[in-house]
Amino acid sequence: MSAKRQPIEYEDASPEVRAVYDDIMATRKTDWINNFWKVLAHDPIALRRIWANIKEVMGPGTIDPLVKEMLYVAVSASNGCRYCIASHGSAARNKGMTESQYSELLAIVGLANETNRLVTALDVEVDEPFL
Amino acid sequence: MSAKRQPIEYEDASPEVRAVYDDIMATRKTDWINNFWKVLAHDPIALRRIWANIKEVMGPGTIDPLVKEMLYVAVSASNGCRYCIASHGSAARNKGMTESQYSELLAIVGLANETNRLVTALDVEVDEPFL
Amino acid sequence: MSAKRQPIEYEDASPEVRAVYDDIMATRKTDWINNFWKVLAHDPIALRRIWANIKEVMGPGTIDPLVKEMLYVAVSASNGCRYCIASHGSAARNKGMTESQYSELLAIVGLANETNRLVTALDVEVDEPFL
Amino acid sequence: MSAKRQPIEYEDASPEVRAVYDDIMATRKTDWINNFWKVLAHDPIALRRIWANIKEVMGPGTIDPLVKEMLYVAVSASNGCRYCIASHGSAARNKGMTESQYSELLAIVGLANETNRLVTALDVEVDEPFL
Amino acid sequence: MSAKRQPIEYEDASPEVRAVYDDIMATRKTDWINNFWKVLAHDPIALRRIWANIKEVMGPGTIDPLVKEMLYVAVSASNGCRYCIASHGSAARNKGMTESQYSELLAIVGLANETNRLVTALDVEVDEPFL
Amino acid sequence: MSAKRQPIEYEDASPEVRAVYDDIMATRKTDWINNFWKVLAHDPIALRRIWANIKEVMGPGTIDPLVKEMLYVAVSASNGCRYCIASHGSAARNKGMTESQYSELLAIVGLANETNRLVTALDVEVDEPFL
Numbered sequence: 167m168s169a170k171r172q173p174i175e176y177e178d179a180s181p182e183v184r185a186v187y188d189d190i191m192a193t194r195k196t197d198w199i200n201n202f203w204k205v206l207a208h209d210p211i212a213l214r215r216i217w218a219n220i221k222e223v224m225g226p227g228t229i230d231p232l233v234k235e236m237l238y239v240a241v242s243a244s245n246g247c248r249y250c251i252a253s254h255g256s257a258a259r260n261k262g263m264t265e266s267q268y269s270e271l272l273a274i275v276g277l278a279n280e281t282n283r284l285v286t287a288l289d290v291e292v293d294e295p296f297l
Numbered sequence: 298m299s300a301k302r303q304p305i306e307y308e309d310a311s312p313e314v315r316a317v318y319d320d321i322m323a324t325r326k327t328d329w330i331n332n333f334w335k336v337l338a339h340d341p342i343a344l345r346r347i348w349a350n351i352k353e354v355m356g357p358g359t360i361d362p363l364v365k366e367m368l369y370v371a372v373s374a375s376n377g378c379r380y381c382i383a384s385h386g387s388a389a390r391n392k393g394m395t396e397s398q399y400s401e402l403l404a405i406v407g408l409a410n411e412t413n414r415l416v417t418a419l420d421v422e423v424d425e426p427f428l
Numbered sequence: 429m430s431a432k433r434q435p436i437e438y439e440d441a442s443p444e445v446r447a448v449y450d451d452i453m454a455t456r457k458t459d460w461i462n463n464f465w466k467v468l469a470h471d472p473i474a475l476r477r478i479w480a481n482i483k484e485v486m487g488p489g490t491i492d493p494l495v496k497e498m499l500y501v502a503v504s505a506s507n508g509c510r511y512c513i514a515s516h517g518s519a520a521r522n523k524g525m526t527e528s529q530y531s532e533l534l535a536i537v538g539l540a541n542e543t544n545r546l547v548t549a550l551d552v553e554v555d556e557p558f559l
Numbered sequence: 560m561s562a563k564r565q566p567i568e569y570e571d572a573s574p575e576v577r578a579v580y581d582d583i584m585a586t587r588k589t590d591w592i593n594n595f596w597k598v599l600a601h602d603p604i605a606l607r608r609i610w611a612n613i614k615e616v617m618g619p620g621t622i623d624p625l626v627k628e629m630l631y632v633a634v635s636a637s638n639g640c641r642y643c644i645a646s647h648g649s650a651a652r653n654k655g656m657t658e659s660q661y662s663e664l665l666a667i668v669g670l671a672n673e674t675n676r677l678v679t680a681l682d683v684e685v686d687e688p689f690l
Numbered sequence: 691m692s693a694k695r696q697p698i699e700y701e702d703a704s705p706e707v708r709a710v711y712d713d714i715m716a717t718r719k720t721d722w723i724n725n726f727w728k729v730l731a732h733d734p735i736a737l738r739r740i741w742a743n744i745k746e747v748m749g750p751g752t753i754d755p756l757v758k759e760m761l762y763v764a765v766s767a768s769n770g771c772r773y774c775i776a777s778h779g780s781a782a783r784n785k786g787m788t789e790s791q792y793s794e795l796l797a798i799v800g801l802a803n804e805t806n807r808l809v810t811a812l813d814v815e816v817d818e819p820f821l
Numbered sequence: 822m823s824a825k826r827q828p829i830e831y832e833d834a835s836p837e838v839r840a841v842y843d844d845i846m847a848t849r850k851t852d853w854i855n856n857f858w859k860v861l862a863h864d865p866i867a868l869r870r871i872w873a874n875i876k877e878v879m880g881p882g883t884i885d886p887l888v889k890e891m892l893y894v895a896v897s898a899s900n901g902c903r904y905c906i907a908s909h910g911s912a913a914r915n916k917g918m919t920e921s922q923y924s925e926l927l928a929i930v931g932l933a934n935e936t937n938r939l940v941t942a943l944d945v946e947v948d949e950p951f952l
């Protein structure tokens with residue numbers, strides 16, 4: 167038995183897992199499920215919970231859907247999560263992100279990581295007008 | 298002598314530092330300099346270099362200026378840089394970010410940090426369509 | 429010559445490295461050495477030092493041995509160390525961690541990473557009763 | 560107006576926020592609300608969502624409640640979230656964590672952070688038996 | 691079309707990209723370009739900007755060139771950037787870093803990561819003489 | 822009773838804690854103990870263990886003592902450990918680090934954090950000559 171959890175395909179999934187898969191596909195208007203959910207499906211409670219979170223947080227709100235995906239990509243790039251960059255990068259491209267915008271996004275991620283460290287290391291006091 | 302670098306005010310600054318301060322105020326159409334630059338000014342070469350980076354990366358491009366600031370805030374929030382959240386949060390608010398949008402931004406930062414760890418810990422393979 | 433350090437096998441190891449390998453196997457009641465130690469063995473002083481730390485910290489104490497391994501897995505999952513998740517995950521399973529417990533552990537790691545960022549970004553003051 | 564969100568007290572809270580506060584107090588059998596929730600309450604949707612997550616993940620399961628809190632503290636300590644260490648440390652103490660156990664927990668957090676970096680920097684291959 | 695950016699070889703590069711490649715090779719007295727620059731070249735502006743930063747920061751100054759590379763390796767090892775450890779590790783070896791020094795560097799990276807977490811978790815006050 | 826551990830002064834310390842304090846002062850040729858050790862002293866076993874690690878790793882070796890301290894400062898700055906930057910920064914200054922060198926060190930820390938993220942996000946392949 168391997169410790170690494172393998173993706174659970176739709177045909178092998180329990181009814182409760184299938185219900186989440188169905189909702190993911192209906193919400194995203196797509197006909198396939200990406201590996202994150204299929205691996206998470208070993209824990210049906212977590213699968214349902216995390217999907218409910220994603221659906222609520224990434225669903226309609228006051229931030230534009232494309233910008234939401236770009237924010238997700240930026241945090242994932244900053245954290246070095248290769249899978250998340252690929253999956254949310256794909257979602258962002260599907261919503262209209264251009265290669266040029268992706269380049270600018272990465273430039274911001276890189277620069278923020280640089281100045282975040284400088285500011286913290288220099289222990290800079292927050293300016294009155296920012297409080 | 299303290300190890301902590303104190304902000305260098307305009308009146309105490311060297312000509313090369315003042316030149317950067319002047320360019321920051323002109324570019325931002327403001328009449329004051331925030332502490333990050335005034336502390337960085339102990340190293341005039343770094344001051345000039347980092348400002349040139351910020352000016353280029355955060356200047357006009359293919360991503361909307363407000364979105365650029367929101368991306369900066371998101372990475373800074375993910376990294377826990379209190380000063381950067383305050384300063385770029387202020388810039389984002391000045392460019393129109395509402396409190397509601399800030400709430401959604403934070404929700405994305407939080408959730409991305411959760412799923413980034415789950416994906417990495419579960420060692421999920423990148424799906425073919427994302428490559 | 430490769431920059432990447434290859435594992436040093438028992439038969440190729442110096443007496444001082446063998447002595448550590450022997451102690452690892454005796455302490456763990458096993459007959460093999462995992463790659464971490466075999467790669468670390470290029471620096472016999474670090475090998476001896478890190479093993480002494482692991483032996484002391486992960487040895488008998490007031491926290492149950494299974495819980496100790498679970499804490500190690502949780503931190504490693506949070507840090508994204510794939511090897512450490514695999515090795516300490518294996519140790520935890522050998523000590524009785526069930527798949528269900530591993531799922532709950534990962535859920536905690538994910539959620540803590542989410543709330544850690546929210547709390548820091550919101551700059552929440554520590555409540556009096558927690559001090 | 561300050562950018563920093565102040566805690567929203569029960570008497571100033573909307574009905575939907577009060578409903579979450581009530582559930583927190585009932586679930587935890589306590590009569591006060593800690594600052595995290597009171598600051599998060601500026602976004603009632605996030606308040607409800609994050610509380611639902613915490614309630615599910617930290618509620619009854621296959622891991623002992625004290626161990627769950629210790630895992631939360633360990634991740635928070637690794638991430639340097641002072642507030643989370645204080646709040647979940649308090650919860651763990653209330654559930655029976657001794658000072659001696661806390662010392663051992665911190666030792667594991669420290670050592671895991673050390674070996675996580677060594678393993679990653681040395682690019683150690685995962686051993687066959689761990690797969 | 692793949693989302694992953696492939697390296698842009700010299701013969702396929704635009705004049706502005708070639709100009710940076712030429713400067714990299716001239717500055718480093720070498721006849722090849724490593725993959726980081728060839729992938730970054732999809733964004734010629736970022737390519738020029740990041741190279742200008744590296745050239746200035748890693749160029750002649752008051753810290754010995756070998757020590758500069760070792761500092762770069764140490765931060766990269768701490769951040770788990772495999773490529774950066776390999777590339778700056780190679781640069782450090784070319785400037786004279788011995789295997790023994792590399793071992794000591796890694797030991798410091800590991801130990802600093804351990805004590806950084808202990809200090810933060812224990813919320814240690816900065817001593818008067820360090821201020 | 823406060824959850825926060827207070828520094829244990831020499832006159833209040835047990836003989837085993839005093840023995841470590843004495844060794845710290847003798848090794849460092851100083852007459853005071855900084856807060857990290859005094860807080861760690863609540864766990865005499867960890868105090869002895871961590872000190873033994875620091876003494877071995879930061880003691881005489883093939884890397885110059887000043888460079889060792891600078892590496893420690895660089896990792897601590899990258900990790901945002903304010904106390905560690907202050908304490909090891911002080912040690913580095915005592916061993917000769919100039920303000921100019923500290924500026925260059927910070928510039929490297931910042932830039933490495935930027936390029937580390939870019940390299941990881943762009944998933945750059947390690948070049949053959951670096952292997």
